[in-house]
Amino acid sequence: MGRKKFLVGGVVILAAVIYLIISSTQANAEYFLTIDELKSQGTAIVGKNLRVSGAVVGDTIQYDPQTLTLTFDVANVPGDNKEIDAQGGLAKVLHEAVVDPKRTRIQVVYSGPKPDLLKDEAQAIMTGHLGTDGVFHAEELLLKCPTKYQEAVPNQAG
Amino acid sequence: MLAEIGYGILVIAFVVALYSVGAAVYGERKQLPAVVESARRAMLLLWPLITLAAASLILLLVGNHFEVSFVYEVTSRNMPTYLKITAWWGGQAGSLVFWSWLMSAFASLVTLRKWDRDREFLPWVIVVTSITTAFFLGLVVFYENPFARYWQTPDGQVLTSMFAPLNAVAMLPPDGRGLNPLLRHPGMIIHPPMLYLGFVSFVIPYAFAIAALITGRTDDRWIRLTRRWTLWAWLFLSFGLVLGSRWAYDVLGWGGFWGWDPVEIAALMPWLTGTAFLHSVMIQEKRGLLKQWNVILIILTYALVIFGTFLTRSGVLSSVHAFAQSAIGPAFFAFIGATFITSIGLLIYRWPDLRGETELKSMLSREALFLLNNLLFMSVLVVCFWGVIFPLISELVTGQKVTVGPPFYNRATAPLFASLMLLMGIAPLSAWGKSTVQTLGRAIWKPAVAALVVTVLLDFFYTRLAIALLGFYLVALVILVTLYEYWRGAHARQKTRGENFFAAFGRLTARNPRRYGGYFVHISMMLMAVGIMGINMFQKETQGTLPVNGDLKLGEYTVKYESIAQFNAVDNRQVTRAVVGVYDNKGNYLGELHPRIDYYPDAQQNMTIPGERATMRDDLYVLLVDWQPATATGATFKIFVNPLVNWLWIGALIFALGILIAVLIPDRETERVVVTRAQPAQQSSAAD
Numbered sequence: 135m136g137r138k139k140f141l142v143g144g145v146v147i148l149a150a151v152i153y154l155i156i157s158s159t160q161a162n163a164e165y166f167l168t169i170d171e172l173k174s175q176g177t178a179i180v181g182k183n184l185r186v187s188g189a190v191v192g193d194t195i196q197y198d199p200q201t202l203t204l205t206f207d208v209a210n211v212p213g214d215n216k217e218i219d220a221q222g223g224l225a226k227v228l229h230e231a232v233v234d235p236k237r238t239r240i241q242v243v244y245s246g247p248k249p250d251l252l253k254d255e256a257q258a259i260m261t262g263h264l265g266t267d268g269v270f271h272a273e274e275l276l277l278k279c280p281t282k283y284q285e286a287v288p289n290q291a292g
Numbered sequence: 293m294l295a296e297i298g299y300g301i302l303v304i305a306f307v308v309a310l311y312s313v314g315a316a317v318y319g320e321r322k323q324l325p326a327v328v329e330s331a332r333r334a335m336l337l338l339w340p341l342i343t344l345a346a347a348s349l350i351l352l353l354v355g356n357h358f359e360v361s362f363v364y365e366v367t368s369r370n371m372p373t374y375l376k377i378t379a380w381w382g383g384q385a386g387s388l389v390f391w392s393w394l395m396s397a398f399a400s401l402v403t404l405r406k407w408d409r410d411r412e413f414l415p416w417v418i419v420v421t422s423i424t425t426a427f428f429l430g431l432v433v434f435y436e437n438p439f440a441r442y443w444q445t446p447d448g449q450v451l452t453s454m455f456a457p458l459n460a461v462a463m464l465p466p467d468g469r470g471l472n473p474l475l476r477h478p479g480m481i482i483h484p485p486m487l488y489l490g491f492v493s494f495v496i497p498y499a500f501a502i503a504a505l506i507t508g509r510t511d512d513r514w515i516r517l518t519r520r521w522t523l524w525a526w527l528f529l530s531f532g533l534v535l536g537s538r539w540a541y542d543v544l545g546w547g548g549f550w551g552w553d554p555v556e557i558a559a560l561m562p563w564l565t566g567t568a569f570l571h572s573v574m575i576q577e578k579r580g581l582l583k584q585w586n587v588i589l590i591i592l593t594y595a596l597v598i599f600g601t602f603l604t605r606s607g608v609l610s611s612v613h614a615f616a617q618s619a620i621g622p623a624f625f626a627f628i629g630a631t632f633i634t635s636i637g638l639l640i641y642r643w644p645d646l647r648g649e650t651e652l653k654s655m656l657s658r659e660a661l662f663l664l665n666n667l668l669f670m671s672v673l674v675v676c677f678w679g680v681i682f683p684l685i686s687e688l689v690t691g692q693k694v695t696v697g698p699p700f701y702n703r704a705t706a707p708l709f710a711s712l713m714l715l716m717g718i719a720p721l722s723a724w725g726k727s728t729v730q731t732l733g734r735a736i737w738k739p740a741v742a743a744l745v746v747t748v749l750l751d752f753f754y755t756r757l758a759i760a761l762l763g764f765y766l767v768a769l770v771i772l773v774t775l776y777e778y779w780r781g782a783h784a785r786q787k788t789r790g791e792n793f794f795a796a797f798g799r800l801t802a803r804n805p806r807r808y809g810g811y812f813v814h815i816s817m818m819l820m821a822v823g824i825m826g827i828n829m830f831q832k833e834t835q836g837t838l839p840v841n842g843d844l845k846l847g848e849y850t851v852k853y854e855s856i857a858q859f860n861a862v863d864n865r866q867v868t869r870a871v872v873g874v875y876d877n878k879g880n881y882l883g884e885l886h887p888r889i890d891y892y893p894d895a896q897q898n899m900t901i902p903g904e905r906a907t908m909r910d911d912l913y914v915l916l917v918d919w920q921p922a923t924a925t926g927a928t929f930k931i932f933v934n935p936l937v938n939w940l941w942i943g944a945l946i947f948a949l950g951i952l953i954a955v956l957i958p959d960r961e962t963e964r965v966v967v968t969r970a971q972p973a974q975q976s977s978a979a980d
Contacts, residue, residue, distance in 0.1 A: 143655065143664075154703075163695075167693075
């Protein structure tokens with residue numbers, strides 16, 4: 135009798151936790167896409183929660199401090215870490231993505247302070263959604279600059 | 293020369309660690325006390341050895357030996373000396389040395405105690421701690437050598453290795469790259485060591501648990517022996533988490549302190565299992581229950597500690613913490629896998645010996661509520677773990693990478709944390725063995741009503757937000773229940789012994805430090821909850837570009853842009869520092885703030901440092917976003933008002949006080965409580 139009570143209690147808690155996890159996942163899932171994938175999906179994903187990663191094209195960075203509106207282009211980079219390693223590491227992949235004019239690019243709009251790490255050939259990981267105008271509206275902007283801190287070897291010393 | 297010495301010592305330490313493992317196992321199996329003693333001495337030799345290696349590393353760091361690649365990566369000429377020293381744990385290779393240094397120190401401390409009747413544990417404690425040390429030493433010896441140097445081959449290639457490759461000549465870069473500016477902050481200097489202290493201390497209870505499983509001495513001796521270690525570990529880990537949050541708040545400039553970043557989660561996960569462990573060992577000590585569960589918890593904690601070290605140091609996940617990247621992932625996973633499987637195998641082998649001595653009877657008994665607390669902590673752990681591995685799972689199943697962000701964690705953990713708070717209000721009133729709704733109701737109704745009054749007052753004067761009021765009700769309930777319990781205990785002493793109230797209060801705490809230290813911790817958690825709710829529910833923000841003397845209003849504050857200046861700091865930083873005046877809504881001057889942007893030329897990176905005005909009611913947090921000297925349009929600011937956030941930091945201090953009470957005052961209540969019949973809480977019978 136006593137055991138049964140605890141068993142029922144345990145099952146109730148388990149069910150509640152599973153419900154919490156599943157419902158929260160459904161409500162907050164973000165689809166991780168590369169820029170190529172984003173472009174190929176067309177209008178089907180307009181408005182969905184997306185997480186997109188790309189290489190920041192330095193020449194295109196524009197910032198209006200009056201309205202705190204930041205716009206820049208990002209170029210397609212592979213989404214898979216293994217693929218990035220196979221192509222010679224993040225720094226190299228980012229560099230090639232930016233200098234290659236044939237890469238798929240997308241314009242990003244972000245509102246807020248200009249992040250300190252935003253510069254040419256940084257990796258931008260953005261959450262937000264695709265607007266009907268084809269521009270990516272970023273709500274959150276995470277930047278990584280592999281060139282500065284993860285460079286394996288210093289430049290040749292003089 | 294120093295590099296060779298340092299590396300040589302690391303290699304020797306690695307061999308010594310392996311020897312101590314081998315000798316301990318052999319000596320124990322063959323019953324040769326002399327061999328076990330030799331294993332113990334080998335293990336005691338580890339700390340001096342690693343200290344010497346670390347000293348060589350620090351000399352290299354301080355001496356600008358940029359031919360060593362680790363030194364090149366984390367220091368530069370213009371860094372102050374204290375930062376060069378702390379750069380020891382500013383990069384991956386150095387922090388692995390730091391880890392093994394702490395591990396060997398703690399293992400030595402444990403080995404130096406008097407073993408007397410616990411001698412049978414000794415060999416196995418040596419085995420576990422030495423294997424762990426050897427693993428980290430192995431990583432630095434074979435994969436991530438902090439002493440590796442740069443060499444240039446005749447065809448111009450630059451190589452990194454310990455010894456000169458064929459025909460290559462040594463290369464000395466003129467200056468280092470310098471520590472990441474984000475890490476040049478006092479919070480970042482003590483945050484990693486705190487976290488590591490917490491991580492490493494948890495290895496000690498794990499080592500004793502494994503020793504108990506192997507020797508078959510599966511009573512609660514291993515728990516009693518390591519009670520203090522567990523508390524210290526918990527204190528350090530908690531402080532590591534809080535310091536990390538404070539650093540994020542002061543340095544990252546997004547107005548918050550916790551972003552559910554995978555690396556934050558990696559540090560939180562062992563904290564969750566550790567907290568559950570801390571509670572459930574009390575049930576084993578008092579009632580002889582949950583023995584198997586406690587072993588599972590400490591095994592999980594150990595695995596999560598190693599996993600956490602790996603995540604924070606490998607850059608495997610994309611996060612703000614991706615300061616390091618390397619190929620040590622497979623080694624970590626192999627080690628975690630091997631220790632986990634071995635531990636679980638031992639647990640299964642001893643499973644029948646670890647059966648409970650009694651059974652859980654009442655759903656409302658203290659032990660049942662503790663069990664519920666454990667389940668809730670484990671649920672938070674499952675949510676965290678799910679969030680971290682969900683992208684991998686979804687990619688495997690659907691081919692589509694799907695991630696979850698902070699909203700997922702907030703939504704999934706909030707009900708669990710709320711339940712934990714409710715439990716914190718009820719559990720201290722329940723009795724071991726058996727409680728009923730009546731006994732609990734009688735104990736709780738006064739604080740519950742008082743908490744309701746507090747909530748109604750808050751509804752009138754502070755907020756109308758229902759979810760916030762629910763949160764504040766729980767906070768008030770826990771604090772009032774805790775204070776009421778404390779007061780009843782002290783009052784009873786005062787009446788029966790004629791002590792004055794404060795003496796009664798002090799003696800009561802001293803008589804049962806674990807219980808009352810725990811009360812301090814509970815109250816501190818509630819204060820921290822107030823801070824977390826404040827910033828999550830009531831944060832306000834605005835932004836704008838101001839001409840000189842222009843102002844921005846937010847909440848009760850007016851921020852007026854007064855002036856701006858640019859200058860060079862001693863460490864070569866270019867500082868752009870604004871002066872803003874702060875006024876309240878009646879126009880009274882409250883003081884000035886100095887938000888600034890530091891530009892580090894060596895790293896070509898900006899850091900945005902907020903100006904903060906902290907009060908118990910809220911924090912005014914002003915960021916200088918942008919300023920162009922060429923155009924005279926003014927400066928751009930972003931302003932946050934973060935209500936109640938300072939309760940978080942105050943809570944953290946009270947938390948430390950609570951743990952220190954529990955750790956430092958010797959615990960006199962060690963006898964087991966055996967309760968088989970219904971009985972009201974002992975505290976209440978004394979008070980009635």
